[in-house]
Amino acid sequence: MLRIKTLPGMEDILPEQMVKWQAIERKAREVFLVYGYSEIRTPLLEDAMLFSQSVGEETDIVKKQMFSFLIGKDKRVCLRPEGTAPVVRAYLQHSVFRRQGLVKYYYLGAMFRYERPQKGRKRQFYQIGAEAIGSNSPYLDAEIIYLVNNLLQAVAIDGYQIRLNSIGCLDCQANYKHLLRDYLRDKKDLLCPDCQCRAETNLLRILDCKNKQCREIIRSFPPILDYLCAKCKEHFAKVKRILTEIGINYVIDAHIVRGLDYYTNTVFEFIHPELGSQNALAGGGRYNNLIEQMGGEKQPAVGFSLGMERMMAISRLEPQVLPLHIFFALMGERAYDWGYKMLAHLRSKGISSEIDYQNRSLKSQLRKANRLKAKFVVIAGEKELNKGKIILRDMRKQEQREINLEKAEAELCALIPADS
Ligand SMILES: [Zn+2]
Numbered sequence: 001m002l003r004i005k006t007l008p009g010m011e012d013i014l015p016e017q018m019v020k021w022q023a024i025e026r027k028a029r030e031v032f033l034v035y036g037y038s039e040i041r042t043p044l045l046e047d048a049m050l051f052s053q054s055v056g057e058e059t060d061i062v063k064k065q066m067f068s069f070l071i072g073k074d075k076r077v078c079l080r081p082e083g084t085a086p087v088v089r090a091y092l093q094h095s096v097f098r099r100q101g102l103v104k105y106y107y108l109g110a111m112f113r114y115e116r117p118q119k120g121r122k123r124q125f126y127q128i129g130a131e132a133i134g135s136n137s138p139y140l141d142a143e144i145i146y147l148v149n150n151l152l153q154a155v156a157i158d159g160y161q162i163r164l165n166s167i168g169c170l171d172c173q174a175n176y177k178h179l180l181r182d183y184l185r186d187k188k189d190l191l192c193p194d195c196q197c198r199a200e201t202n203l204l205r206i207l208d209c210k211n212k213q214c215r216e217i218i219r220s221f222p223p224i225l226d227y228l229c230a231k232c233k234e235h236f237a238k239v240k241r242i243l244t245e246i247g248i249n250y251v252i253d254a255h256i257v258r259g260l261d262y263y264t265n266t267v268f269e270f271i272h273p274e275l276g277s278q279n280a281l282a283g284g285g286r287y288n289n290l291i292e293q294m295g296g297e298k299q300p301a302v303g304f305s306l307g308m309e310r311m312m313a314i315s316r317l318e319p320q321v322l323p324l325h326i327f328f329a330l331m332g333e334r335a336y337d338w339g340y341k342m343l344a345h346l347r348s349k350g351i352s353s354e355i356d357y358q359n360r361s362l363k364s365q366l367r368k369a370n371r372l373k374a375k376f377v378v379i380a381g382e383k384e385l386n387k388g389k390i391i392l393r394d395m396r397k398q399e400q401r402e403i404n405l406e407k408a409e410a411e412l413c414a415l416i417p418a419d420s
């Protein structure tokens with residue numbers, strides 16, 4: 001029989017890893033609560049049009065990386081490749097804008113992109129992200145960046161750098177693209193094949209190409225920051241000033257454009273040297289036209305997403321597995337009957353307890369108790385029960401005593417609250 005394995009770029013997350021994983025999620029939820037963001041969950045499967053409409057027809061994500069397939073004759077659906085478009089869809093679908101002014105949502109979950117699997121890039125990967133919809137306030141740009149900063153600190157990650165840029169409003173972008181296109185007209189053959197394509201379809205992406213020669217060509221052209229309109233210039237200046245005032249260090253990086261069509265104005269990345277070539281830990285920015293573009297009223301918005309696997313790789317969080325309270329090491333059927341009843345009772349009171357189900361020797365039962373880091377072990381067999389007693393061993397103090405059977409329940413229940 002062929003033994004089936006996971007698909008390329010898709011991985012199991014085993015319980016050993018889940019301890020840290022859950023600790024990161026827990027910390028993230030705490031930070032979101034402090035900042036007033038509430039959780040939203042959207043489906044994994046969406047209408048494929050949602051992403052061509054928002055992320056952009058000509059982006060790598062929509063063109064090459066969607067896990068999409070047909071339902072019925074002509075409904076193309078896909079596994080979500082990113083989190084922002086589904087949140088905006090939900091925002092519009094439920095007319096949230098009519099009930100509330102500004103909304104602040106966060107999400108945690110799996111995203112899917114059909115890419116060549118490599119270090120730091122999976123086909124199913126997890127993101128933590130947030131979207132704040134309904135305000136163009138530069139304080140909100142700063143809030144999102146400060147939030148990411150706090151979140152990373154909360155999960156024991158440091159040594160990252162915040163890179164900031166502004167790509168202006170649609171007018172700024174149109175103007176800049178026009179100039180850039182002119183500049184590149186006689187240099188097209190020198191660009192990498194990807195950028196030759198981008199020159200036609202997704203011009204701004206050339207700015208963040210990692211190819212050495214492309215970088216060289218772009219270096220001699222002024223950054224988009226130099227061409228911002230007065231309003232965009234002022235907005236960005238204010239964002240920078242607020243960040244400085246709240247103690248956020250950042251560098252301006254003209255290469256940061258983000259790959260998606262919907263971004264406007266402030267864009268940022270948190271990068272970490274320990275991540276290697278896929279060094280972006282988090283990324284985000286403003287998307288002031290997306291809601292309108294998706295059929296809503298114009299609502300400026302800003303958001304970010306963090307890569308869970310990348311956080312897992314560099315977080316120094318060392319969450320402890322909660323120790324087991326009581327392990328029952330039992331020999332013989334009578335002892336099992338007694339012990340199992342006690343176990344059921346303790347568990348119903350919220351006291352973690354375990355028993356061996358494999359009929360093993362006392363010695364290997366005690367080994368298991370050790371491995372589970374049990375605080376106490378109850379030992380009972382024919383011999384003890386005949387005397388009307390059980391043995392209670394305190395694993396930390398390395399001492400044990402006998403307890404009368406009729407007092408056992410009260411004593412075992414009393415052990416825990418005092419000790420935990
Ligand atoms: Zn502008």
Ligand SMILES: [Zn+2]
Binds near residue numbers: 191193195206211
């Ligand atoms: Zn290139």
